[in-house]
Amino acid sequence: GAVVSQHPSWVICKSGTSVKIECRSLDFQATTMFWYRQFPKQSLMLMATSNEGSKATYEQGVEKDKFLINHASLTLSTLTVTSAHPEDSSFYICSGPVGATDTQYFGPGTRLTVL
């Protein structure tokens, strides 16, 4: 299957700082990637759709000014959590759909802890 990587795998930061999470498709090109958030013992919630070369599409209730998404190339999408607060602590996972199979391939996730 296709490979998606994320960096970093975990990060601890102080409240008020910004954190950037990278999502790379290693063996396929992705004009679209998806960012999900997962709180402990809960399911994944779609945050936004990242579109290469254009603005991201955010789900209802997700603050676009707080969660900045940049999809500058066909293999890289970044999520920046700006002015992070403890309530932003979560597991962030990206995914990329692959062609006609409709299968999505997920990155290993990034654990964000805001102190």
Added chain:
Amino acid sequence: SQQGEEDPQALSIQEGENATMNCSYKTSINNLQWYRQNSGRGLVHLILIRSNEREKHSGRLRVTLDTSKKSSSLLITASRAADTASYFCATAPNSGGSNYKLTFGKGTLLTVNP
């Protein structure tokens, strides 16, 4: 919103037994997918079944889909300790493109005891 609802929320079985998890959803779908997530890790795609299919097999996995009841089941046969994980169903309203979005259920935590 959570489209899929899995049950049971947690399932504990002995190695060698079969495990069955169910998923119900509310709106029309193009396809339904099952994923596995080991603790603190990303998701691994297991199987995809389209709305015009009723049953699909992959190794020890068997998935059924009943669109009239808006439900699906995942059967893992001859379970192994390594199958211990959370299992999620996810539904897709469309096929492909930037409008393609997955809505995940709450998941079933499967524990297979050696």
